[in-house]
Amino acid sequence: MNKIVKRKNCTEWTEALHAKFMEALQLLGEGRCYPKEILEVMNVPGLTRMQVASHLQKCRRNDWRSPEERKSLLRPLVQGSSSDFHESRSSFxxxxxxxxxxxxxxxxxxxxxxxxxxxxxxxxxxxxxxxxxxxxxxxxxxxxxxxxxxxxxxxxxxxxxxxxxxxxxxxxxxxxxxxxxxxxxxxxxxxxxxxxxxxxxxxxxxxxxxxxxxxxxxxxxxxxxxxxxxxxxxxxxxxxxxxxxxxxxxxxxxxxxxxxxxxxxxxxxxxxxxxxxxxxxxxxxxxxxxxxxxxxxxxxxxxxxxxxxxxxxxxxxxxxxxxxxxxxxxx
DNA sequence: GAACCTATCT
DNA sequence: CAGATAGGTT
Incomplete structure (x- = not known):
């Protein structure tokens, strides 16, 4: 078997991939950060527009953590601030x-x-x-x-x-x-x-x-x-x-x-x-x-x-x- | 109707 | 939870 076969449809946004993503954003400039263009610029074989879009969404919402970060982020540190969160969500x-x-x-x-x-x-x-x-x-x-x-x-x-x-x-x-x-x-x-x-x-x-x-x-x-x-x-x-x-x-x-x-x-x-x-x-x-x-x-x-x-x-x-x-x- | 976007699901 | 998908909007 070749490794050409994809493991899953689920792409993992590694640091590297994300970096590429970011590069694309940079390159595109602020005016054109759309999934499609980003995708094109990134030029990553298996990547789909939807995936990029999804990632973009995460990033925009600041929801995305790099794999590395995830590790170190194992600490809870929750201070009941969840209410804030919801509030903003609504206005969001x-x-x-x-x-x-x-x-x-x-x-x-x-x-x-x-x-x-x-x-x-x-x-x-x-x-x-x-x-x-x-x-x-x-x-x-x-x-x-x-x-x-x-x-x-x-x-x-x-x-x-x-x-x-x-x-x-x-x-x-x-x-x-x-x-x-x-x-x-x-x-x-x-x-x-x-x-x-x-x-x-x-x-x-x-x-x-x-x-x-x-x-x-x-x-x-x-x-x-x-x-x-x-x-x-x-x-x-x-x-x-x-x-x-x-x-x-x-x-x-x-x-x-x-x-x-x-x-x-x-x-x-x-x-x-x-x-x-x-x-x-x-x-x-x-x-x-x-x-x-x-x-x-x-x-x-x-x-x-x-x-x-x-x-x-x-x-x-x-x-x-x-x-x-x-x-x-x-x- | 493609591309976006947000929300929601898995 | 990260990433995929649904579903509405432009």
Whole structure:
């Protein structure tokens, strides 16, 4: 007998296979993470689209554990947080369907510019301009369709529960709840209704900065807004990091200073998140003062990664500087 | 009707 | 529990 014969129909998603999967995602870019395409890119003989889809589902929901992880995950550690879980599940359902997105501005370099809108809540302060806010795990973004088209005055809501991903994640670690209250959101004000530069926000520790203005010269496109985001996911040898540094896209400058973002330990269900400062404005260079770095604990073992990211804002350099106004939504 | 997606089953 | 499948949606 040859080994050509398949053992079972049940493919096991090994680290390696998953790695391939992740690679495919990377390759495809945020806009096209669909089972079919992933499958094609992966180009693994026996693999079917449905299998990929299934795996994708798991990953999106953060349900998937690598075989290796499973082993080490033999510890219970349940703290009666199941209720949380269910709660989020319900809302999850509500917003579960993917929005219809339009792909726009393909030339933006910033991959993680996705937007997904699940519901629109109006947000008092920012309603005037085109405001855009979002929250999502970069990691997750990888799995979803990105490149949304952010419609003008548009504000997605900040309720963490509106975001299925977040919900799920929240359930992952107990401490999350608090994070949610921090309103991880940010706003962007586009002078000209640009759709491009959406810097995605990150989940748990997003410090928002909204710059109101006087420091800018109105150049062709001025984006008065500071947003932060960053994340890194690394698993199975795949690291996708978004270090945004003076990225220039479509004529406008994206001055993002952020040092390394987050890290994700292959086992975790989490993505750390780091929030750097991205300043998008007419200025040519990133303002050093602007830099904000939220200390990144080595999140190697993170039962509750978020906890650690909770307070760092207190130590942000920027906090005392007046160069820019910062607004933190900490409660 | 294919591809997606979520939910549910095995 | 991981992965397959059902069944609804786009």
């Amino acid at each position: 359902k509500k917003f579960g369907t993917m929005p219809h997105l339009q792909i726009k501005e393909p030339n933006l370099n910033c991959n993680p510019n996705n937007t997904q809108r699940n519901s629109n809540h109006s947000f008092p302060n920012l309603s005037t301009n085109n405001t855009f806010a979002r929250e999502e795990s970069p990691f997750q973004q990888q799995f979803y369709r990105p490149q949304l088209h952010v419609q003008s005055p548009y504000l997605s809501n900040f309720n963490p529960f509106s975001n299925q991903f977040l919900s799920i994640q929240n359930t992952i670690s107990g401490g999350l709840q608090q994070q949610q209250q921090q309103r991880p959101l940010f706003g962007m004000l586009y002078s000209q209704g640009l759709q491009g530069p959406i810097i995605k926000n990150t989940n748990y520790r997003s410090d928002v900065m909204i710059n109101n203005g006087h420091h800018h010269t109105q150049s062709d496109y001025t984006l008065n807004s500071i947003v932060a985001q960053g994340a890194t996911y690394s698993g199975n040898g795949i690291v996708s990091s978004r270090n945004i540094r003076n990225e220039i896209s479509n004529g406008y400058n994206l001055n993002a200073s952020m040092d390394n973002v987050t890290s994700y330990s292959s086992n975790a269900t989490m993505y750390g998140t780091y929030v750097g400062n991205v300043a998008i404005n007419g200025l040519e260079e990133a303002n050093p003062n602007f830099q904000q770095y939220i200390g990144e604990p080595n999140i190697s073992n993170m039962n509750n990664p978020f906890q650690k990211l909770e307070t760092p804002s207190a130590s942000l350099h920027n906090e005392q500087d007046n160069d820019f106004d910062q607004v933190y939504y900490d409660d």
